[in-house]
Amino acid sequence: MSKTKKIITALCLMGLGAGALWGTQVVMHETGTPEFCVSCHSMSHPQQEWEGSSHFANAKGIRAECADCHVPQEGWHYVKAKFIALKDIWYEMQGKLDSKEKYEEHRAEMAQRVWNDMKATDSETCRSCHSFDAMELSAQTKLAKQTHIDAKANGQTCIDCHKGIVHFLPEVHADQTTAKSGAPKGGMITENTTLYATEMVKAQGAKGGEVRLMPFAEVTEWQAQGDQIHGTLHGWQQVGAESVVYLDLGKRITVALVDEDARSNAQVLQTKHDDVTDSEWKEVTFAVNVAKEKMSSDLTALNQYGNHLNQTNCSGCHAAIGADHYTANQWIGVVNSMKDRTSMTKDEVRAVTIYLQRNAKDMKAK
Template identity: 30%
Template sequence: MRWLVNIWKTLNKPTQYLTLGTVSITAFIMGIVFWGGFNTALEATNTEEFCIGCHSMESKPYQELQETVHWSNHSGVRATCPDCHVPHSWGRKVARKIEASHDVWGWVFQTVNTSEKFEDKRLEMASREWKRFERDDSLACKNCHNYDSMKWDTMSKLAQKQMKRAAKKDQSCVDCHKGIAHKLPDMGTARAPELIAEVGLGISSLKVGGSYFASLTKPLFFNENTDVEAGMLNVATKVNVLENKLNRTKISIAGWRKKIGAGRVIYYDFGINMLSAQLTKDAALEEGVISGYEEKEDPLTGLKWQRVEVVIWTENDYLLDEIQPLWDYAKTTYSSSCSVCHTQPEEAHFDANTWPGMFQGMIAFVNMDQDTQALIQKYLQKHSSTFVKADH
C-alpha cells in the first residue's frame, strides 16, 4: 500500500516548476485524448461486425434480417444492426450501451447459444425491444422513415387511412410494424412475460383462509399429488385457499354454471358469460368437486343456472393477493394496443355479454398472447355497463 500512499501524496503536492497555463493546457490535451479514445471505442461497438461477433447473433437474427426488405430492396438502402438498435443521439447512445450489459451477461452465460434456447427466449427479447421502441416513439425507425416525407397518393386507400392517422398522432411505428426485420415470436401460446414482469410471480406464502387472484391461466388438479389435469383456472379469477401441501394448494371457486350437460364451465355470476374456470368432464362429475346451491332461470335465454362452489387443487405460483395490478395492466394494454387502428370504445360502452364478441374482432389486428387476451377481455367485462351504473 506504500506505493499507493506515495502516489496520493505526489498528486496532492503543489507544483514547483509548472505554471497554471502549462497545467491547464496539459489537462486540456489529456481530456481530448481521453474523449477521443472513449468515443472511438464507443463507435467500434456500433458496427455490424461487432454486433454479429458472437455465434448466437450471427446464426439467428442476422440471417433473418437478410431475408427482409431492410437488407435488400430496389433503392439499395440497407439498415444494419446499430441503425435500429442503437440511438443516434450521444446521450441515448450511452444509455443504450449501459443497458447492453444485459446482452454481455447473456453472452457470458450462453443463455441463447443454441437455436432451442434462442426460440425459448425470443418473445422475452422481442418484448424488451418493442418496449424500448415504444418508449422512444420508434425514433430509430423515424431516423429513416419520416411521416412528413411520405407520398400518400402512392399508397393504397387502406394504407393512407392508417398512416395518416398514425402521422397525426406521431404514433410509434412498432405499434403496427412488428416482425419486419426478424421473425415474430409465437404470441399465441406464450406465458405473458410483460404481464408477469409487471405484476410479479405471485405471493410466496399463501395463507389458509386467504383470498387470491390468478395472474395467469393455471391448470387444476384432482389432488396434491397427481399430474392428471382436472381443468383450467382462468386469469383474474378469485380463489379462497383451503389447504397447503408443498407446491400445491387446495382452493375453492365460487360461481355459477349453466345446467347443460356436465355443467363443467364455471362463470363469474348469474347470466354473465365471464369465465372463471373450465373443468374436465371427469372433474365435473367427480363427487365432492362441485357443490350446487340455488337455481335460477335466465329470462333472456330460458336457460337454468346453478350457483356452485368448486373445490379443487392448483399449483402455488401466479396467485396475487390483490386484483388491481391486473386491472391496471389490462387497462394500459387495452388503451395502447387497441387504439392502433381506431379509437377504442369505452369499457362501459357494451355490457358484459357483448364484449367477448367485440373484443375477439379486435385482437386479429394486434400481437397479443392468450393470457393477455383473456385478462383484457375479463377486464372489459368486469368494467362494462353491466357493472357500471351508466346510460348507454
C-alpha cells in the same frame, strides 16, 4: 512550478482529455457496427432474421443496420444504450444464449425490453428514417393511410404497430394459449342472477322460431328445467332491420339474431326515435329456451376472457388498446380492419368485439 511547466502540464492534460474523448468516440462507433454485433455467437440467430428482411435488402437499396434501429444517435439515450449493452457482453461470457433453444426461451423477454425502450424514446431510431410529414399518404393502401392518420392524431409511435418486421415475434406456445384463453365453461349458474351466453348458441323462442344468442347475451327472469333454461331476452331492434337484436338504443352491440317466426312473437315495450341513427327503434323482449350448459352467471370470467383475447391477439402489431378508447359502434370497424392480421377464430373475433363494445367509452359498466 514554473510558468513553462504549467503550460506544458496543461497541454498534456488537454491532450490526454482529447485523446480520451477521441478514443471513446472510436470505441462507441466501432461497437455499433454489424460486424461487432454479430461477433457474438448468440447474435447469429437475429442476424439471419435481419438478412431476410426488407431492412437488409430492398428495391431502393437502403439498409438499416443494427445500430440504426437499436441505438439512438443523440443525447442521453445514446450513452444509455451503450452502457446497457455491456450486459450483452456479460451474458455472452456466461453462455446465457449459447444455443438456439436458450435464445427462443428468452426471445419474448428481449423483445419486450426493446419494445419498451423504443416506446420510451418515441421510436427515435425509426424516425431517423421515417416521418409522418414525409409520407405520401395517397400512395398507401386505404388501411395504412387511415392507420397513419389515426396514429398521428392519437400520439401513437412507430413501435405501437410495427413489431416483428425484422426479427420474428415471440411464439405463444399452443398449450399456454389454450390454458389461458379458453372460453369460460357454461353451467356455472347461481340463483337470482343474470345469466350470460358463453358463446354463440342456438336457442328456441318459447312461442316458436329460432333465436341465436351471441356471447355475453343476457337472460333474466329465468328458471332451470332439467338441462334447459327458460328465461327472458331483452334488447332493441332497429325498425326495418328486426332480424338483429342489439343491447341498447343506437348501440350496435349484437345480442341475438332472430328468424321470422321469433320476430313475430317479440313483445314490444316501447318505440323510440334515435337521433344519432335518425331511425325508429323498438325495445323488445323474447321468451327463450336455451341449453343450460351454454349459460353462466360468471360475468367476471367472461370479461377476463374478452380482455385476454384483446391483450394476446391485438398486441402483435401494436400495444393492446383499452376498451374505453373507442365508442361501441366504432369498435366494429376497428376490429374488422385488424382481425385478418390475427389467428383468432370467428368465435373469438365475435367474443372480443362484443367485450370491447360492452366496455366502450360511451357505455356504462356492464
